[in-house]
Amino acid sequence: MNEQAQTDACGEPDLLKVDDVTLQYKTPQHLVTATYKVGFTVRESERYVILGPSGCGKSTLLKAVGGFMAPVAGKISVGGKSVSAPGPDRMMVFQEFEQLMPWKTALQNVEFPMRATGKFNRAESRERAISMIDRVKLGKFSDVYPHMLSGGMKMRVALARAMALEPSILLMDEPFAALDALTRREMQEELLDLWEQFRFTVLFVTHSIEEAIIVGSRILVLSPHPGRVRAELDASRFRLDEVDSAEFGALSKRIHGLLFDRKLEASLKGA
Amino acid sequence: MPGVEMRALRPRPEFERDPVDASDIGDVERPLALTERLTNNDAVRRLAILVVLGLVWELYARWIDNPLILPTLGATLTTFFGDLMSGVLIDRVATSLRSLMIGYFAGLFLAALLTTVAVSTRIGSDVLSTLTAMFNPVPAIALLPLALIWFGLGIPSLVFVIVHSVLWAVALNTLTGFRSVPETLRMSGRNYGLGGIRYVGLILIPAAFPSILAGLKIGWAFAWRTLIAAELVFGVSSRSGGLGWYIFEARSELETDRVFAGLLAVILIGLIVEAVIFRFIEKRTVLRWGMQR
Numbered sequence: 001m002n003e004q005a006q007t008d009a010c011g012e013p014d015l016l017k018v019d020d021v022t023l024q025y026k027t028p029q030h031l032v033t034a035t036y037k038v039g040f041t042v043r044e045s046e047r048y049v050i051l052g053p054s055g056c057g058k059s060t061l062l063k064a065v066g067g068f069m070a071p072v073a074g075k076i077s078v079g080g081k082s083v084s085a086p087g088p089d090r091m092m093v094f095q096e097f098e099q100l101m102p103w104k105t106a107l108q109n110v111e112f113p114m115r116a117t118g119k120f121n122r123a124e125s126r127e128r129a130i131s132m133i134d135r136v137k138l139g140k141f142s143d144v145y146p147h148m149l150s151g152g153m154k155m156r157v158a159l160a161r162a163m164a165l166e167p168s169i170l171l172m173d174e175p176f177a178a179l180d181a182l183t184r185r186e187m188q189e190e191l192l193d194l195w196e197q198f199r200f201t202v203l204f205v206t207h208s209i210e211e212a213i214i215v216g217s218r219i220l221v222l223s224p225h226p227g228r229v230r231a232e233l234d235a236s237r238f239r240l241d242e243v244d245s246a247e248f249g250a251l252s253k254r255i256h257g258l259l260f261d262r263k264l265e266a267s268l269k270g271a
Numbered sequence: 272m273p274g275v276e277m278r279a280l281r282p283r284p285e286f287e288r289d290p291v292d293a294s295d296i297g298d299v300e301r302p303l304a305l306t307e308r309l310t311n312n313d314a315v316r317r318l319a320i321l322v323v324l325g326l327v328w329e330l331y332a333r334w335i336d337n338p339l340i341l342p343t344l345g346a347t348l349t350t351f352f353g354d355l356m357s358g359v360l361i362d363r364v365a366t367s368l369r370s371l372m373i374g375y376f377a378g379l380f381l382a383a384l385l386t387t388v389a390v391s392t393r394i395g396s397d398v399l400s401t402l403t404a405m406f407n408p409v410p411a412i413a414l415l416p417l418a419l420i421w422f423g424l425g426i427p428s429l430v431f432v433i434v435h436s437v438l439w440a441v442a443l444n445t446l447t448g449f450r451s452v453p454e455t456l457r458m459s460g461r462n463y464g465l466g467g468i469r470y471v472g473l474i475l476i477p478a479a480f481p482s483i484l485a486g487l488k489i490g491w492a493f494a495w496r497t498l499i500a501a502e503l504v505f506g507v508s509s510r511s512g513g514l515g516w517y518i519f520e521a522r523s524e525l526e527t528d529r530v531f532a533g534l535l536a537v538i539l540i541g542l543i544v545e546a547v548i549f550r551f552i553e554k555r556t557v558l559r560w561g562m563q564r
Contacts, residue, residue, distance in 0.1 A: 068458060086461045098453035102560045103477045113463045116473065147561025 013080075015201055016042040016065065016169055021074035023060050034060035035227035037074070040220050042169070045199045049216030049235075051206055053259060057227035058205045062173050065203060066092050079168055088117045091162035093172045097154045100146040100161075106153075107133055107142040110161045119165065132164040133157075135194065152183040159191070163200065170202040176211070188214050189240055209255050213238055213248060221258050230258050342528035351532035360517070360536060367498060367513035368540075370426050374433025375494050379487075381434065382441040387471070389442075390449050403443045411436040411497040415504060424505055432501050436493035441486040448482025449475055481557045488549055492541075499537055514540075 018041070023034040034057030042048040050058045063069050065076055067086040076083040078090060091113075093099070100109050107129050114125035133142045136156040146154055155175060162170055176184040188211065195202070206212050212219050217236035222229065235251065242248050309315050325344050332343040342350075354360040385402075388395035411432040418428040452475055460474035476483065502515025512520070514536055521529035557563040 066458075066462065068461070085464075086458070087464050088462065090462075092459065092462050094455045094459070096453065096455040099455040099459045101456065101474075101477065102562050103480070103556070116463045116465055116469075145560055 013044075014041040015044050015046075015079060016048075016203065017075070017077045018061075018065065019075045019077075021061070021064065021071045021076060023057060023064055023069065024072045025060065025069065033057075033226040035222070038222070038227060038229055039074070040229065040232065042201060042203060042218075045201055047195060047202050047204065047215060047217040049204045049206060049212045049219045050222060051209065051212040051216075051219050051255065051259075052222030052227055053224045054207055056222040056224045058207075058222055059173050061227065062092075062171050062203065062205050065169075066090050066171050088113060088119065088165055089168045090171055091165055091167040093155075093158050093162050093170065093175045095174045095177050097146070097151060097178070099158055100154055102146050105143050105145055106138055106149065106157045109146065109157055110164050113161060113165050117165065128164050129160075132160040135197070136160045136190065150183075151179050152187060155179065155187055156190070159194070163194065163198065166200075168201065170200055172202060172204045174205055174207065177206070177208075184211075191215060192240060209252050209259075210243065212255070213251055214240055214243065219255070221255060223259075231255075339525065339527055342531055346528045347531040347535060350526075350528045351535055354529070354532060360532070363512060363514045363517040363533075364536060364540065367502065367515070370429040370513065371433060371494055371498050373426070374430040374498070375437055375491065377430060378434040378437025378490065378494070379441060381438050382445060382486075382490075385438075385442050386445045386449070389446055390471070390475070396446070399442060399446060403439050406435065407439040407443060409435075411493070412500050412504075415501055419505070428505075429498060429501055432497055433494045436497040437490040440493055441483075441490040444482045444486025444489065445479065448479030448486075451482065452478040481562045484549070484552065484557060488545070491544060491549075495537075495541060495544075 018039055020037045020039045022036050022038075025032055025034060038057075038061060040048075050061060052058045060069070064071055065078075065083065067083050067090065070084070083090075101112065104112060110129040110132055111125045114120040114128060115122065120128060130142065133139060136159060138153060138156055138160070141149060141153060146157065149157065158175070176187050179187060191202075192215070194200075204212075204215055206215070213235045217234070219231075219233045219235050220229065221231040221233065233251070233255070238245075238248055238251075303311070329344040332338075332341045335341060338346060351360070385395075385399050389399040390396070414432055414435055415428070418431040422428040422431060456474065456478055460470055465473060498513070499515040499518075502513040503519050514533060517536075518530055518533035521527075521533060553563070
């Protein structure tokens with residue numbers, strides 16, 4: 001389509017290209033269409049947020065980018081290479097705390113992927129793991145097993161583990177949704193801090209409008225069931241301490257309108 | 272509703288203040304008294320129970336005063352240590368343990384093989400489920416006649432029934448363990464590009480370890496009781512009988528204290544494996560990882 005124009009508009013190449021992707025999965029009774037012809041591009045160092053109500057297929061979309069399921073139609077490519085299987089260039093951070101390996105300490109959890117993928121040697125992995133654990137402020141807990149850590153700490157380990165591997169893109173699937181409100185805010189701050197330091201590219205899925213505006217530099221709004229693109233908005237101008245500003249409120253209201261509007265329409269059709 | 276307007280919220284003053292001084296609590300952590308620590312110790316409590324049971328046994332045996340029916344604890348222990356020193360008992364135990372080890376590890380090997388097939392293909396999983404459902408409820412001893420026909424008197428028959436008792440319990444538990452590995456953990460394993468043997472060895476086996484260990488324990492208990500029972504039916508092969516044979520022989524000679532000494536050995540070995548070996552593995556693994564409490 002017009003991807004040529006998109007690339008040209010701003011000299012940077014697109015890191016992630018999702019091209020008219022339709023995703024379907026099977027439940028025992030149904031064939032469910034999760035997303036329909038969704039297309040977007042993510043550039044280097046963007047904090048790209050996919051926002052939508054539950055059931056809009058945003059997590060499924062992230063799994064497809066991760067390589068865990070293949071699109072029925074359309075194409076996904078990262079750095080020009082088509083995505084066909086899971087790989088360490090696309091590290092996922094999940095919402096569930098079970099993503100950590102309970103038989104390894106916090107430090108070993110961070111170290112393991114670097115060793116398993118063979119991307120770094122033993123000494124390098126250890127060194128990088130220690131420095132990454134320090135960056136997420138878990139230095140004191142590096143030899144502790146996950147079951148002794150709080151939810152926020154486990155999430156920090158998962159984040160450190162994904163970042164230590166230096167993936168092309170970090171995929172985060174509602175990572176802070178299981179945390180309490182205070183910890184969630186703390187983690188959002190921390191993620192932004194880390195981004196300031198490393199300028200990594202992140203694709204972040206959430207259902208919270210507020211989180212989308214805080215975390216994202218760009219927000220893709222999906223309509224519910226099946227997920228279709230509703231809007232793509234710029235949120236790079238907001239800092240975390242501007243949550244109470246009028247502009248923040250206005251954007252939040254606008255997004256709310258975009259999401260709610262479509263819901264109303266759908267329910268009217270159903271009636 | 273009358274009186275609702277009376278329930279209106281009346282304003283109350285707000286305030287902010289520094290938290291009260293908590294230094295007068297004293298030590299935040301303080302060691303428990305010695306008696307409390309002793310009663311909190313599992314080993315101490317269990318030892319106390321054993322001592323009481325032993326006392327009851329000794330007193331009751333003395334009271335009925337019939338060593339043919341119930342020898343005293345003292346007589347049993349004397350025979351036990353006597354046979355231990357003369358080497359008879361050690362010899363018998365060694366014979367039993369040898370068959371047990373062969374059977375146990377052969378069973379584990381087959382279980383690993385079956386489970387590998389079962390996790391990698393759907394038909395394999397169906398095969399394992401069906402076989403387990405069929406054979407798990409069959410007591411190993413019921414297969415002994417068949418074993419005798421196929422393998423004759425001797426170690427191969429013992430190994431056959433032990434393999435049967437270990438295989439299904441371990442395979443079933445391992446498969447259940449593999450199936451209950453959380454989806455996110457699987458996905459993060461595949462995220463690192465792990466596949467095949469490395470995926471099974473580095474992710475699935477450790478993640479399923481609590482179930483696998485439970486299977487190993489159940490398998491061990493089944494194997495041990497099957498072995499002793501089988502040896503009671505036939506225990507001798509070329510003069511070297513096992514522990515079951517030791518008990519059987521003592522019964523023929525009406526040496527009840529020796530029967531008890533043999534049973535004591537059965538219990539002791541069971542305890543050692545359970546409370547020392549498996550406990551050690553548990554402490555080093557699942558308990559430490561918080562996968563089991």
